[in-house]
Amino acid sequence: MHCPYPNGNQMKDPIVILGGGPCGLSCAWELAAQGWDVVVLEREPRPGGLCATNTFGEYRFDLGGHRFLSQNQELTSRILDLMGADMLVSERKSVVMHSGKRFAYPLSAPDLVENLGLGLNLKALLGYAGELIRRRISPRDESHFEGWVTARFGRPLYDRFFGPYTEKLWGIPPTQISSDWAAQRISLLNLGDAALRLIGLRRSPIRTYARRYYYPRLGMGQLFDRMASRMCREGGIIHLGADVTGLDVVGNRVKAVRYHVDGQEYLLPCSWVFSTISLPALARYIAPQSTNGVETAIGNLRSRALRFLNIPLDIPDFSENTWMYIAEPQYKMSRIQEPKRRSSEMVPQGKTSIMLEIPCSVGDKIWEADGNTLFQEMSLELRSLGYNIDSVALDHHSVWVEHGYPIYHLGYQHDRDTLLAEVAKMENVLTGGRQGIFRYIFLDTAMEMGIEAAHQIMQGSRNLKHIQSIRTEKALLEIDALTAT
Numbered sequence: 001m002h003c004p005y006p007n008g009n010q011m012k013d014p015i016v017i018l019g020g021g022p023c024g025l026s027c028a029w030e031l032a033a034q035g036w037d038v039v040v041l042e043r044e045p046r047p048g049g050l051c052a053t054n055t056f057g058e059y060r061f062d063l064g065g066h067r068f069l070s071q072n073q074e075l076t077s078r079i080l081d082l083m084g085a086d087m088l089v090s091e092r093k094s095v096v097m098h099s100g101k102r103f104a105y106p107l108s109a110p111d112l113v114e115n116l117g118l119g120l121n122l123k124a125l126l127g128y129a130g131e132l133i134r135r136r137i138s139p140r141d142e143s144h145f146e147g148w149v150t151a152r153f154g155r156p157l158y159d160r161f162f163g164p165y166t167e168k169l170w171g172i173p174p175t176q177i178s179s180d181w182a183a184q185r186i187s188l189l190n191l192g193d194a195a196l197r198l199i200g201l202r203r204s205p206i207r208t209y210a211r212r213y214y215y216p217r218l219g220m221g222q223l224f225d226r227m228a229s230r231m232c233r234e235g236g237i238i239h240l241g242a243d244v245t246g247l248d249v250v251g252n253r254v255k256a257v258r259y260h261v262d263g264q265e266y267l268l269p270c271s272w273v274f275s276t277i278s279l280p281a282l283a284r285y286i287a288p289q290s291t292n293g294v295e296t297a298i299g300n301l302r303s304r305a306l307r308f309l310n311i312p313l314d315i316p317d318f319s320e321n322t323w324m325y326i327a328e329p330q331y332k333m334s335r336i337q338e339p340k341r342r343s344s345e346m347v348p349q350g351k352t353s354i355m356l357e358i359p360c361s362v363g364d365k366i367w368e369a370d371g372n373t374l375f376q377e378m379s380l381e382l383r384s385l386g387y388n389i390d391s392v393a394l395d396h397h398s399v400w401v402e403h404g405y406p407i408y409h410l411g412y413q414h415d416r417d418t419l420l421a422e423v424a425k426m427e428n429v430l431t432g433g434r435q436g437i438f439r440y441i442f443l444d445t446a447m448e449m450g451i452e453a454a455h456q457i458m459q460g461s462r463n464l465k466h467i468q469s470i471r472t473e474k475a476l477l478e479i480d481a482l483t484a485t
Protein backbone atom coordinates (compact mmCIF):
# COMPACT_ATOMS: atom_id res chain seq x y z
CA MET A 1 0.00 0.00 0.00
CA HIS A 2 2.85 2.42 0.78
CA CYS A 3 5.68 3.46 -1.47
CA PRO A 4 8.25 0.70 -1.65
CA TYR A 5 11.02 1.32 0.82
CA PRO A 6 14.01 2.51 -1.23
CA ASN A 7 17.56 1.93 0.00
CA GLY A 8 18.55 5.25 -1.40
CA ASN A 9 16.42 7.52 -3.48
CA GLN A 10 16.70 9.38 -6.71
CA MET A 11 15.54 12.74 -5.39
CA LYS A 12 18.14 15.47 -5.09
CA ASP A 13 17.99 17.19 -1.67
CA PRO A 14 14.28 16.60 -1.05
CA ILE A 15 12.17 18.22 1.64
CA VAL A 16 12.40 15.78 4.55
CA ILE A 17 9.50 15.39 6.95
CA LEU A 18 10.15 13.90 10.38
CA GLY A 19 7.12 11.85 11.46
CA GLY A 20 4.24 10.42 9.42
CA GLY A 21 1.29 11.39 11.64
CA PRO A 22 -1.56 13.70 10.54
CA CYS A 23 0.66 16.79 10.55
CA GLY A 24 3.62 15.33 8.64
CA LEU A 25 1.46 13.49 6.11
CA SER A 26 -0.71 16.55 5.41
CA CYS A 27 2.42 18.57 4.70
CA ALA A 28 3.85 15.82 2.48
CA TRP A 29 0.61 15.36 0.55
CA GLU A 30 0.35 19.11 -0.13
CA LEU A 31 3.96 19.27 -1.34
CA ALA A 32 3.78 16.12 -3.47
CA ALA A 33 0.52 17.29 -5.06
CA GLN A 34 2.35 20.46 -6.19
CA GLY A 35 5.19 18.42 -7.66
CA TRP A 36 7.80 18.96 -4.93
CA ASP A 37 10.27 16.23 -3.93
CA VAL A 38 9.34 15.06 -0.45
CA VAL A 39 10.37 12.16 1.80
CA VAL A 40 8.61 11.26 5.07
CA LEU A 41 10.60 9.37 7.73
CA GLU A 42 8.32 7.49 10.12
CA ARG A 43 9.58 5.38 13.01
CA GLU A 44 6.59 3.05 13.25
CA PRO A 45 5.81 0.31 10.73
CA ARG A 46 2.63 2.18 9.74
CA PRO A 47 1.64 5.81 9.13
CA GLY A 48 -0.90 7.80 11.18
CA GLY A 49 0.93 8.55 14.45
CA LEU A 50 -1.58 8.83 17.31
CA CYS A 51 -4.34 8.42 14.72
CA ALA A 52 -3.24 4.95 13.60
CA THR A 53 -5.47 1.88 13.94
CA ASN A 54 -4.07 -1.48 15.08
CA THR A 55 -5.54 -4.75 13.89
CA PHE A 56 -5.61 -7.91 16.02
CA GLY A 57 -7.22 -10.71 14.00
CA GLU A 58 -10.62 -9.41 12.94
CA TYR A 59 -10.68 -6.66 15.60
CA ARG A 60 -9.53 -3.09 15.05
CA PHE A 61 -8.53 -0.60 17.73
CA ASP A 62 -7.53 3.08 17.44
CA LEU A 63 -5.05 4.52 19.93
CA GLY A 64 -7.96 5.84 21.94
CA GLY A 65 -10.97 6.30 19.68
CA HIS A 66 -10.61 9.34 17.44
CA ARG A 67 -13.18 11.57 15.75
CA PHE A 68 -12.70 13.92 12.84
CA LEU A 69 -14.32 17.36 13.16
CA SER A 70 -13.17 20.65 11.71
CA GLN A 71 -14.29 24.24 11.43
CA ASN A 72 -12.24 24.36 8.23
CA GLN A 73 -14.66 23.56 5.40
CA GLU A 74 -11.91 23.28 2.81
CA LEU A 75 -10.05 20.70 4.89
CA THR A 76 -13.26 18.78 5.55
CA SER A 77 -14.09 18.67 1.83
CA ARG A 78 -10.62 17.38 1.02
CA ILE A 79 -10.92 14.61 3.57
CA LEU A 80 -14.39 13.66 2.38
CA ASP A 81 -13.15 13.56 -1.23
CA LEU A 82 -10.23 11.37 -0.21
CA MET A 83 -12.37 8.90 1.73
CA GLY A 84 -15.52 8.82 -0.41
CA ALA A 85 -18.01 6.21 0.82
CA ASP A 86 -15.51 4.99 3.43
CA MET A 87 -16.21 8.02 5.65
CA LEU A 88 -19.13 7.51 8.01
CA VAL A 89 -21.02 10.02 10.11
CA SER A 90 -21.21 8.57 13.61
CA GLU A 91 -23.00 9.76 16.68
CA ARG A 92 -21.58 9.83 20.16
CA LYS A 93 -23.07 9.03 23.51
CA SER A 94 -20.79 9.35 26.50
CA VAL A 95 -21.10 9.28 30.26
CA VAL A 96 -18.98 10.04 33.32
CA MET A 97 -19.11 7.29 35.93
CA HIS A 98 -18.73 8.52 39.50
CA SER A 99 -19.76 7.08 42.89
CA GLY A 100 -21.89 4.44 41.20
CA LYS A 101 -23.79 7.12 39.23
CA ARG A 102 -23.74 8.04 35.56
CA PHE A 103 -23.55 11.69 34.57
CA ALA A 104 -24.25 12.75 31.00
CA TYR A 105 -21.15 14.02 29.18
CA PRO A 106 -20.67 16.87 28.48
CA LEU A 107 -21.76 17.66 32.03
CA SER A 108 -25.09 19.44 32.17
CA ALA A 109 -26.38 21.48 35.09
CA PRO A 110 -29.79 19.72 35.45
CA ASP A 111 -28.15 16.30 35.38
CA LEU A 112 -25.57 17.36 37.99
CA VAL A 113 -28.23 18.74 40.33
CA GLU A 114 -30.32 15.59 40.03
CA ASN A 115 -27.41 13.18 40.50
CA LEU A 116 -25.48 15.00 43.23
CA GLY A 117 -28.31 14.95 45.76
CA LEU A 118 -29.45 17.72 48.08
CA GLY A 119 -26.51 17.50 50.51
CA LEU A 120 -23.75 17.94 47.95
CA ASN A 121 -25.73 20.57 46.04
CA LEU A 122 -25.95 22.68 49.18
CA LYS A 123 -22.29 22.11 50.00
CA ALA A 124 -21.34 23.11 46.44
CA LEU A 125 -23.35 26.33 46.64
CA LEU A 126 -21.88 27.23 50.04
CA GLY A 127 -18.38 26.51 48.74
CA TYR A 128 -18.97 28.74 45.75
CA ALA A 129 -20.38 31.54 47.95
CA GLY A 130 -17.24 31.27 50.09
CA GLU A 131 -15.11 31.73 46.97
CA LEU A 132 -17.04 34.87 45.98
CA ILE A 133 -16.25 36.40 49.38
CA ARG A 134 -12.66 35.23 49.28
CA ARG A 135 -12.15 36.81 45.86
CA ARG A 136 -12.70 40.25 47.42
CA ILE A 137 -10.47 39.67 50.45
CA SER A 138 -7.62 37.46 49.31
CA PRO A 139 -7.92 36.17 45.72
CA ARG A 140 -6.51 32.74 44.93
CA ASP A 141 -3.47 32.15 42.76
CA GLU A 142 -5.20 31.17 39.51
CA SER A 143 -2.06 30.38 37.55
CA HIS A 144 -2.49 26.68 38.37
CA PHE A 145 -5.35 24.25 37.75
CA GLU A 146 -6.39 23.92 41.40
CA GLY A 147 -6.61 27.68 42.01
CA TRP A 148 -8.39 28.37 38.71
CA VAL A 149 -11.06 25.70 39.21
CA THR A 150 -11.58 26.28 42.95
CA ALA A 151 -12.10 30.01 42.36
CA ARG A 152 -14.81 29.25 39.81
CA PHE A 153 -16.53 26.17 41.22
CA GLY A 154 -15.73 26.14 44.95
CA ARG A 155 -13.77 23.66 47.03
CA PRO A 156 -16.42 20.91 47.40
CA LEU A 157 -16.78 20.35 43.64
CA TYR A 158 -13.02 20.65 43.13
CA ASP A 159 -12.29 18.04 45.81
CA ARG A 160 -14.96 15.69 44.57
CA PHE A 161 -14.59 15.87 40.78
CA PHE A 162 -12.02 18.12 39.16
CA GLY A 163 -9.00 17.54 41.40
CA PRO A 164 -8.85 13.73 41.66
CA TYR A 165 -9.51 13.11 37.94
CA THR A 166 -6.96 15.68 36.87
CA GLU A 167 -4.27 14.23 39.12
CA LYS A 168 -4.98 10.72 37.83
CA LEU A 169 -4.82 11.90 34.22
CA TRP A 170 -1.60 13.89 34.55
CA GLY A 171 0.24 12.09 37.33
CA ILE A 172 1.28 15.37 39.01
CA PRO A 173 -0.52 17.52 41.62
CA PRO A 174 -2.96 20.01 40.01
CA THR A 175 -1.05 22.85 41.73
CA GLN A 176 1.76 22.06 39.27
CA ILE A 177 -0.50 22.10 36.20
CA SER A 178 -0.99 25.36 34.31
CA SER A 179 -4.50 26.83 34.33
CA ASP A 180 -4.25 26.92 30.50
CA TRP A 181 -5.39 23.31 30.60
CA ALA A 182 -8.52 24.18 32.61
CA ALA A 183 -9.32 27.18 30.42
CA GLN A 184 -9.16 24.98 27.31
CA ARG A 185 -11.24 22.11 28.64
CA ILE A 186 -13.95 23.46 30.97
CA SER A 187 -16.87 24.92 29.08
CA LEU A 188 -18.91 26.49 31.90
CA LEU A 189 -17.68 29.87 33.18
CA ASN A 190 -18.26 29.10 36.87
CA LEU A 191 -20.85 27.61 39.22
CA GLY A 192 -22.88 30.83 39.17
CA ASP A 193 -23.06 30.59 35.37
CA ALA A 194 -24.19 26.96 35.64
CA ALA A 195 -26.90 27.90 38.16
CA LEU A 196 -28.21 30.76 35.98
CA ARG A 197 -28.41 28.41 33.01
CA LEU A 198 -30.23 25.86 35.13
CA ILE A 199 -33.00 28.26 36.06
CA GLY A 200 -33.11 29.67 32.53
CA LEU A 201 -31.75 33.15 33.33
CA ARG A 202 -28.76 32.79 31.03
CA ARG A 203 -29.03 31.49 27.50
CA SER A 204 -25.97 32.82 25.70
CA PRO A 205 -24.23 30.01 23.83
CA ILE A 206 -21.53 28.09 25.68
CA ARG A 207 -18.90 26.00 23.98
CA THR A 208 -20.74 23.31 22.10
CA TYR A 209 -19.81 19.66 21.90
CA ALA A 210 -20.63 17.97 18.64
CA ARG A 211 -22.70 14.86 18.92
CA ARG A 212 -22.06 13.78 15.35
CA TYR A 213 -18.63 13.40 13.80
CA TYR A 214 -16.82 11.81 10.87
CA TYR A 215 -15.21 8.42 11.28
CA PRO A 216 -13.63 6.12 8.67
CA ARG A 217 -15.27 2.71 8.21
CA LEU A 218 -12.11 0.80 9.25
CA GLY A 219 -10.85 3.09 12.01
CA MET A 220 -9.12 6.48 11.99
CA GLY A 221 -5.94 4.87 10.68
CA GLN A 222 -7.71 4.21 7.36
CA LEU A 223 -7.71 7.96 6.66
CA PHE A 224 -3.94 8.20 7.07
CA ASP A 225 -3.20 4.95 5.21
CA ARG A 226 -5.12 6.44 2.33
CA MET A 227 -3.42 9.82 2.61
CA ALA A 228 0.01 8.14 2.58
CA SER A 229 -0.95 6.11 -0.51
CA ARG A 230 -2.26 9.21 -2.30
CA MET A 231 0.87 11.17 -1.40
CA CYS A 232 3.03 8.36 -2.83
CA ARG A 233 0.94 8.23 -5.99
CA GLU A 234 1.66 11.92 -6.42
CA GLY A 235 5.41 11.30 -6.25
CA GLY A 236 6.23 11.52 -2.52
CA ILE A 237 8.02 8.81 -0.54
CA ILE A 238 7.41 7.45 2.95
CA HIS A 239 10.04 5.34 4.69
CA LEU A 240 8.36 3.29 7.42
CA GLY A 241 10.39 1.90 10.31
CA ALA A 242 12.82 4.82 9.84
CA ASP A 243 13.86 6.20 13.24
CA VAL A 244 15.32 9.72 12.99
CA THR A 245 18.41 9.90 15.21
CA GLY A 246 20.18 13.15 14.31
CA LEU A 247 20.67 16.13 12.02
CA ASP A 248 23.84 17.24 10.26
CA VAL A 249 24.01 20.98 10.91
CA VAL A 250 26.40 23.32 9.10
CA GLY A 251 26.15 26.95 10.22
CA ASN A 252 22.46 27.77 10.40
CA ARG A 253 21.31 25.07 8.02
CA VAL A 254 20.50 21.39 8.28
CA LYS A 255 22.32 19.63 5.45
CA ALA A 256 21.14 16.06 6.07
CA VAL A 257 18.94 13.90 8.30
CA ARG A 258 20.31 10.78 9.99
CA TYR A 259 18.03 7.83 10.56
CA HIS A 260 18.19 4.14 11.41
CA VAL A 261 16.37 1.25 9.79
CA ASP A 262 16.94 -2.21 11.30
CA GLY A 263 20.07 -1.00 13.09
CA GLN A 264 21.63 0.41 9.91
CA GLU A 265 22.32 4.16 9.72
CA TYR A 266 21.33 6.21 6.65
CA LEU A 267 22.03 9.83 5.77
CA LEU A 268 19.51 11.77 3.70
CA PRO A 269 20.66 15.15 2.31
CA CYS A 270 17.83 17.70 2.38
CA SER A 271 16.79 21.18 1.28
CA TRP A 272 14.23 21.69 4.09
CA VAL A 273 13.20 19.84 7.24
CA PHE A 274 9.66 19.89 8.61
CA SER A 275 9.65 18.21 12.00
CA THR A 276 6.62 16.78 13.78
CA ILE A 277 8.63 14.69 16.27
CA SER A 278 8.92 15.82 19.88
CA LEU A 279 10.23 19.37 20.28
CA PRO A 280 12.84 18.38 22.92
CA ALA A 281 14.20 15.68 20.57
CA LEU A 282 14.43 18.16 17.68
CA ALA A 283 16.20 20.72 19.89
CA ARG A 284 18.67 18.04 20.96
CA TYR A 285 19.39 17.08 17.32
CA ILE A 286 19.93 20.74 16.35
CA ALA A 287 22.32 21.43 19.22
CA PRO A 288 23.70 18.29 20.89
CA GLN A 289 25.79 20.53 23.21
CA SER A 290 23.30 23.11 24.46
CA THR A 291 23.31 25.96 26.92
CA ASN A 292 21.95 25.46 30.43
CA GLY A 293 18.62 27.10 29.58
CA VAL A 294 18.04 24.80 26.63
CA GLU A 295 19.03 21.72 28.64
CA THR A 296 16.58 22.70 31.39
CA ALA A 297 13.77 23.22 28.88
CA ILE A 298 14.51 19.86 27.22
CA GLY A 299 14.27 18.18 30.62
CA ASN A 300 11.11 20.04 31.64
CA LEU A 301 8.90 19.42 28.60
CA ARG A 302 7.46 15.98 29.24
CA SER A 303 4.53 13.98 27.94
CA ARG A 304 2.03 11.83 29.77
CA ALA A 305 2.16 8.29 28.41
CA LEU A 306 -0.78 5.97 27.80
CA ARG A 307 -1.23 2.26 27.87
CA PHE A 308 -4.18 0.79 26.02
CA LEU A 309 -5.61 -2.60 26.88
CA ASN A 310 -7.66 -3.83 23.92
CA ILE A 311 -10.08 -6.66 24.70
CA PRO A 312 -12.14 -8.56 22.08
CA LEU A 313 -15.42 -9.79 23.62
CA ASP A 314 -17.65 -12.72 22.74
CA ILE A 315 -20.87 -10.71 23.12
CA PRO A 316 -22.68 -8.44 20.65
CA ASP A 317 -22.70 -5.30 22.83
CA PHE A 318 -20.92 -4.02 25.95
CA SER A 319 -22.89 -0.82 26.54
CA GLU A 320 -24.69 1.86 24.54
CA ASN A 321 -21.88 4.39 25.06
CA THR A 322 -19.13 5.37 22.67
CA TRP A 323 -17.00 6.08 25.70
CA MET A 324 -17.25 6.28 29.48
CA TYR A 325 -15.04 8.46 31.67
CA ILE A 326 -13.95 6.78 34.88
CA ALA A 327 -13.40 9.78 37.11
CA GLU A 328 -12.56 8.33 40.53
CA PRO A 329 -8.89 8.03 41.45
CA GLN A 330 -9.13 4.47 42.83
CA TYR A 331 -9.52 3.26 39.24
CA LYS A 332 -6.38 3.29 37.12
CA MET A 333 -8.27 3.39 33.84
CA SER A 334 -9.54 6.80 32.75
CA ARG A 335 -11.81 5.79 29.85
CA ILE A 336 -13.56 2.75 28.45
CA GLN A 337 -14.30 2.91 24.74
CA GLU A 338 -16.29 0.52 22.57
CA PRO A 339 -14.95 0.75 18.98
CA LYS A 340 -18.13 -0.76 17.49
CA ARG A 341 -20.06 2.35 18.53
CA ARG A 342 -17.98 4.31 15.99
CA SER A 343 -18.12 1.80 13.13
CA SER A 344 -19.67 -1.66 13.11
CA GLU A 345 -16.73 -2.84 10.98
CA MET A 346 -14.29 -2.50 13.86
CA VAL A 347 -15.37 -6.00 15.00
CA PRO A 348 -16.65 -9.22 13.40
CA GLN A 349 -20.41 -9.59 13.13
CA GLY A 350 -22.17 -10.39 16.39
CA LYS A 351 -19.13 -9.47 18.55
CA THR A 352 -17.82 -6.38 20.25
CA SER A 353 -14.65 -5.18 22.00
CA ILE A 354 -13.51 -2.63 24.55
CA MET A 355 -10.44 -0.45 24.71
CA LEU A 356 -9.29 0.67 28.16
CA GLU A 357 -7.19 3.84 28.35
CA ILE A 358 -4.77 3.92 31.28
CA PRO A 359 -2.66 7.06 31.86
CA CYS A 360 0.89 6.36 33.04
CA SER A 361 4.52 7.44 32.78
CA VAL A 362 7.22 5.66 30.82
CA GLY A 363 8.90 3.15 33.13
CA ASP A 364 6.27 3.21 35.91
CA LYS A 365 4.36 0.14 37.17
CA ILE A 366 1.55 0.42 34.63
CA TRP A 367 3.91 0.95 31.70
CA GLU A 368 6.04 -2.04 32.77
CA ALA A 369 3.23 -4.42 33.87
CA ASP A 370 3.04 -7.63 31.85
CA GLY A 371 -0.15 -8.00 29.82
CA ASN A 372 -1.72 -10.78 31.91
CA THR A 373 -1.20 -8.95 35.21
CA LEU A 374 -2.68 -5.75 33.81
CA PHE A 375 -5.61 -7.66 32.34
CA GLN A 376 -6.37 -9.26 35.75
CA GLU A 377 -6.21 -5.88 37.46
CA MET A 378 -8.43 -4.18 34.88
CA SER A 379 -10.94 -7.06 35.02
CA LEU A 380 -11.31 -6.38 38.75
CA GLU A 381 -11.78 -2.66 38.11
CA LEU A 382 -14.44 -3.45 35.51
CA ARG A 383 -16.21 -5.77 37.94
CA SER A 384 -16.32 -3.09 40.59
CA LEU A 385 -17.83 -0.75 37.97
CA GLY A 386 -20.55 -3.34 37.33
CA TYR A 387 -19.10 -5.19 34.29
CA ASN A 388 -18.00 -8.80 34.60
CA ILE A 389 -16.05 -9.82 31.48
CA ASP A 390 -14.51 -13.04 32.89
CA SER A 391 -16.47 -15.43 30.70
CA VAL A 392 -16.62 -13.26 27.56
CA ALA A 393 -13.10 -11.85 27.15
CA LEU A 394 -11.54 -13.64 24.18
CA ASP A 395 -8.05 -12.21 24.43
CA HIS A 396 -6.20 -8.99 25.30
CA HIS A 397 -3.62 -6.84 23.51
CA SER A 398 -1.52 -4.04 24.96
CA VAL A 399 -0.40 -0.95 23.08
CA TRP A 400 2.00 1.63 24.56
CA VAL A 401 2.05 5.33 23.59
CA GLU A 402 4.97 7.37 24.88
CA HIS A 403 3.76 10.85 23.88
CA GLY A 404 0.04 10.75 24.74
CA TYR A 405 -0.54 14.23 26.19
CA PRO A 406 1.86 17.19 26.46
CA ILE A 407 2.05 18.00 30.19
CA TYR A 408 1.25 21.69 30.74
CA HIS A 409 3.35 22.08 33.87
CA LEU A 410 3.57 25.53 35.45
CA GLY A 411 5.94 27.57 33.32
CA TYR A 412 5.73 25.24 30.31
CA GLN A 413 5.29 28.23 27.96
CA HIS A 414 8.75 29.52 28.86
CA ASP A 415 10.35 26.11 28.25
CA ARG A 416 8.49 25.74 24.96
CA ASP A 417 9.51 29.23 23.79
CA THR A 418 13.14 28.49 24.68
CA LEU A 419 13.17 25.43 22.42
CA LEU A 420 11.20 27.10 19.62
CA ALA A 421 13.80 29.88 19.66
CA GLU A 422 16.49 27.22 19.09
CA VAL A 423 14.56 25.87 16.10
CA ALA A 424 14.08 29.39 14.73
CA LYS A 425 17.88 29.76 14.49
CA MET A 426 17.90 27.19 11.67
CA GLU A 427 17.12 28.76 8.29
CA ASN A 428 15.63 25.65 6.71
CA VAL A 429 13.76 24.00 9.61
CA LEU A 430 10.11 24.26 10.61
CA THR A 431 8.31 22.42 13.39
CA GLY A 432 4.61 21.69 13.83
CA GLY A 433 1.99 19.30 15.19
CA ARG A 434 1.15 18.10 18.66
CA GLN A 435 4.63 17.00 19.70
CA GLY A 436 6.45 19.45 17.47
CA ILE A 437 4.81 22.53 18.99
CA PHE A 438 4.06 20.93 22.37
CA ARG A 439 0.41 21.90 22.25
CA TYR A 440 -2.71 19.93 23.11
CA ILE A 441 -4.26 20.06 19.64
CA PHE A 442 -6.75 17.94 17.74
CA LEU A 443 -5.97 16.14 14.53
CA ASP A 444 -7.57 18.73 12.25
CA THR A 445 -5.33 21.44 13.71
CA ALA A 446 -2.30 19.18 13.24
CA MET A 447 -3.31 18.82 9.58
CA GLU A 448 -3.77 22.59 9.20
CA MET A 449 -0.28 23.12 10.64
CA GLY A 450 1.16 20.64 8.13
CA ILE A 451 -0.56 22.32 5.18
CA GLU A 452 0.61 25.76 6.37
CA ALA A 453 4.19 24.48 6.66
CA ALA A 454 4.00 23.16 3.08
CA HIS A 455 2.87 26.59 1.84
CA GLN A 456 5.69 28.35 3.68
CA ILE A 457 8.26 25.94 2.23
CA MET A 458 6.90 26.39 -1.31
CA GLN A 459 7.01 30.17 -0.90
CA GLY A 460 10.47 29.98 0.67
CA SER A 461 9.35 32.14 3.61
CA ARG A 462 9.40 30.88 7.19
CA ASN A 463 6.90 32.02 9.79
CA LEU A 464 7.14 29.61 12.71
CA LYS A 465 4.97 31.81 14.92
CA HIS A 466 2.11 31.50 12.47
CA ILE A 467 2.24 27.68 12.51
CA GLN A 468 2.47 27.74 16.30
CA SER A 469 -0.59 29.89 16.74
CA ILE A 470 -3.04 28.11 14.43
CA ARG A 471 -6.29 27.82 16.41
CA THR A 472 -5.06 29.31 19.65
CA GLU A 473 -8.54 30.51 20.54
CA LYS A 474 -8.73 30.78 24.32
CA ALA A 475 -11.10 27.84 24.35
CA LEU A 476 -10.67 24.89 22.01
CA LEU A 477 -14.05 24.87 20.36
CA GLU A 478 -15.74 21.73 19.27
CA ILE A 479 -17.98 22.72 16.42
CA ASP A 480 -21.64 22.01 15.96
CA ALA A 481 -21.51 22.27 12.18
CA LEU A 482 -22.27 18.59 11.85
CA THR A 483 -25.13 18.61 14.31
CA ALA A 484 -26.62 21.56 12.46
CA THR A 485 -26.91 19.65 9.19
Ligand SMILES: Cc1cc2nc3c(=O)[nH]c(=O)nc-3n(C[C@H](O)[C@H](O)[C@H](O)COP(=O)(O)OP(=O)(O)OC[C@H]3O[C@@H](n4cnc5c(N)ncnc54)[C@H](O)[C@@H]3O)c2cc1C
Pocket residue numbers: 018019020021022023024041042043044047048049050051063064065066067068069242243244245276277278357403404405432433434435436441442443444446
Ligand atom coordinates in the same frame (compact mmCIF):
# COMPACT_ATOMS: atom_id res chain seq x y z
C1 LIG B 1 -6.17 9.16 23.47
C2 LIG B 1 -6.24 10.23 22.43
C3 LIG B 1 -7.46 10.50 21.80
C4 LIG B 1 -7.54 11.51 20.84
N1 LIG B 1 -8.74 11.74 20.23
C5 LIG B 1 -8.83 12.69 19.27
C6 LIG B 1 -10.07 12.90 18.58
O1 LIG B 1 -11.07 12.24 18.83
N2 LIG B 1 -10.10 13.86 17.62
C7 LIG B 1 -9.01 14.62 17.30
O2 LIG B 1 -9.11 15.47 16.42
N3 LIG B 1 -7.82 14.43 17.93
C8 LIG B 1 -7.71 13.50 18.90
N4 LIG B 1 -6.50 13.28 19.53
C9 LIG B 1 -5.34 14.12 19.14
C10 LIG B 1 -4.67 13.60 17.85
O3 LIG B 1 -4.28 12.26 18.04
C11 LIG B 1 -3.44 14.46 17.56
O4 LIG B 1 -3.82 15.81 17.50
C12 LIG B 1 -2.76 14.12 16.24
O5 LIG B 1 -2.41 12.77 16.15
C13 LIG B 1 -1.48 14.96 16.12
O6 LIG B 1 -0.84 14.66 14.90
P1 LIG B 1 0.73 14.91 14.72
O7 LIG B 1 1.07 14.48 13.37
O8 LIG B 1 1.03 16.29 15.15
O9 LIG B 1 1.43 13.99 15.83
P2 LIG B 1 1.49 12.41 16.00
O10 LIG B 1 0.18 11.80 15.66
O11 LIG B 1 2.01 12.20 17.38
O12 LIG B 1 2.56 11.95 14.92
C14 LIG B 1 3.94 12.13 15.11
C15 LIG B 1 4.65 11.02 14.36
O13 LIG B 1 6.07 11.17 14.49
C16 LIG B 1 6.65 9.88 14.61
N5 LIG B 1 7.97 10.01 15.25
C17 LIG B 1 8.26 10.44 16.51
N6 LIG B 1 9.59 10.40 16.72
C18 LIG B 1 10.16 9.95 15.58
C19 LIG B 1 11.49 9.71 15.17
N7 LIG B 1 12.53 9.93 15.98
N8 LIG B 1 11.71 9.24 13.92
C20 LIG B 1 10.68 9.02 13.06
N9 LIG B 1 9.39 9.24 13.40
C21 LIG B 1 9.13 9.70 14.64
C22 LIG B 1 5.65 9.13 15.47
O14 LIG B 1 5.83 7.72 15.35
C23 LIG B 1 4.33 9.63 14.89
O15 LIG B 1 3.89 8.81 13.83
C24 LIG B 1 -6.39 12.29 20.51
C25 LIG B 1 -5.17 12.01 21.14
C26 LIG B 1 -5.10 11.00 22.09
C27 LIG B 1 -3.78 10.72 22.76
